[in-house]
Amino acid sequence: MSLIHRLQSLEAERDAAREEAERANLAKSKFLAAASHDLRQPLQALFFLSAALARHVGDHSGRDLLSRLDQGLDTMKGLLDGLLEVSRLEAGVVTPVLDTFAVSEITDALDAAYGKQATEKGLVWRVEGCDGMLRSDRGLLMQLLCNLVDNALRYTDAGVIRIRCRVDVGGGPEAGQLAIEVQDTGIGIPPEHLDRIFEEFHQVGNPERDRLRGLGLGLAIVRRLSQLLDHPVQVRSVQGRGSAFRVLVPLAAARFLAAGTGGAERQPGIDRPRLAVLVDDDAVVLLGLQTVLTEWGFRVVAADGTDRAMDRLAALGRAPDLVIADYRLREGRVGTEVIRRVRERYGAAVPALILTGETGIDTLADASAHGVPVLHKPVTPRQLQAEVDRQLRDASEDTIQAAQ
Template structure:
């Protein structure tokens, strides 16, 4: 430590902890050697003290700095150690905050040693130096409490900490900005979700309203179709009855034109109803294993007279096989094929044939009509599409038959093929899976026996529409049948004391009575459980069809096709055991 009596400015005895009365000179060799060692150690510690990287100072707890090294002076910005000692005449003058000096003194006295004490030292010209100090209390010869301190400049560490704090602050600011942005986005998303839910609710309400409107439309369409088909049915029956009587050329021509108009109106209405039911999945296939001959014989009886009326030759060449399909829907497909073939063929003939390919039986309808160009064989399955009919007077039908075919075969899973040569004719074919050879009960009526007569057979017709009864009477009596009429069950029992040969009963009668229930009542009343009966209806619902199929009651849809009715009557009466 620097003293006035020390020419070099440091007291070796103070640094080494030797007393002031240590011997400077010895007359003994051992003492001389010991003093040389001490001097070497003194020089080494002096060199370390002066060249240490960290600051070192010694101070009195009651006074100021007593010694300091150049590193401390440089740290505080003083030009020399003397400047540092002169400036720090008190210990408190060394600290920026005098309370730190008091705290340091208290802790050193209490603990004897303080490690890593951080504070700020007061430098030259107001400089403040952040430091970390380790302080050790040192006893003094004059009983003055001393402390030795080792000082590390932590300016860079503090700057790094401040930079870290600034970075953290900026990061927090960015986090807050991002958080606010996310909150805005979340708010927008919540608003979008609320808007989407509102739109979905509106769409749901619109869908419910549309479904309700569709249900109302379907109910209206069903009611309207029933009301339309009833008078149309009566008109068709009356016209057919009229045409079967001898007429002059002009009245017959008018009657035939009227029949064609009624057929067109009936076809349009029936096709529209079927399209609506197919598009709304109201028709579900009921696949079964049945004899194909049951279907094709009915088709032959129905279309042979139609073809003959146009001067065409009708032939059936279908093998006697069993297939797996829906009897009624497959019949609709073939009827549409045959109807188109008869409608568009002006000379030649129509053939209903079959061809086997593996496990599939292809039912083919051939005609000798005008044929179909190759580029239009797909478009013919679109609704209301007709070939070469730009003008209304050239159109035949309404162009819904093949659109219905496409929907039906899609539900059945049956493939369809179209082959045609323009100017030579066309072939429409549907592929049906072959069934097992074992017999199974079918829902179609048995085929008619050729040449069987309806003359003098007694038929009871029950319908709540007087116009229908009058029309049916005119038609059936024209075939030579004896016709009995009734509006309800009571009149049916009063119409005859003995059972008729066959019943023709409307499905929906007054007071909620249904035709199938009335057939059961009358069979019980006359004790004829096998009395033949046919249900006549404009109802095309799937539930009713299945119900009547389970009751084994054949059904004819209104408007009635007289040819189909006659074929069915022939078939049922020819198999009646009491016939």
């Protein structure tokens, strides 16, 4: 065989191997998406029903069992969320939206989210903030740092977890960089593992695969977010003494600071009972969602499809304050349809959100085209309430600004 033929043969083998790898990766992504959706539906129902059951459990032993149930649900949710986030980042559907914001917004949020959890574990929790304005996607940056703090909490049984930040003026001609560091006194990372800690499913100090310590996806997500944001992540560690992960974030350049980051002040909401339209073709999820919204003081119109929801809403003769819909409904219909029809009849300002187990690109694209946020099942009642409050608050501010 001539050299040219040999090279052509090697190139053909390489192309075939690449195509096979791409097919395997696509098959894996489809499997994860299908498994994720099918598991999220019943888990979402369990979250809502557990929340609804809490007010009916009075004795101590019953409350203890309910607390253990909630802990198990939280663990399952964490595992599914990790798989979902990896698949979303692999699919390339996450696009950073850059904004200018104060460092304190991030450090204060981390303090509020993890301070109590760390002290309850017996750890010393310290947040050492600093002044400065960042230029990043605040949601993705917060997600990256939360994964680092989660990792520190998981592998630190005694000592300190510290959040520190320091300005590094050597970051470029327009702006320097801010180094945000998550330090812990945990088990540390053996030198032979340092090159592998950002790989999927790789864990240090968990040979028995204890699910309370996750799947080993947290640092894999950190790596992908670091690449997406172009925020380098550095790590140093001493086995048995602890670790420090350092994230380099651009400081805002002068032109962004001049633009300002102002916004309207929050206005108190109206006092009348609010009306929520809920659409989901899973009866158990719909019941749980209806129960939770009713507990929050909403009047609820619940339906398993678009037409039935519109008929019941018309019978009431008033505009809804909120629409929550599953995405994939029966007969090939989707949740954005009911949102579109509600807004056509009652006004484009009606707040809405999609609550779904679907994780595909088409779902996100369709929701985005309708200007509707997506929450992926399962969500905890607290997460749902935070998003509902945000949607109602933003709608109230828009109404106030339009009237001025």
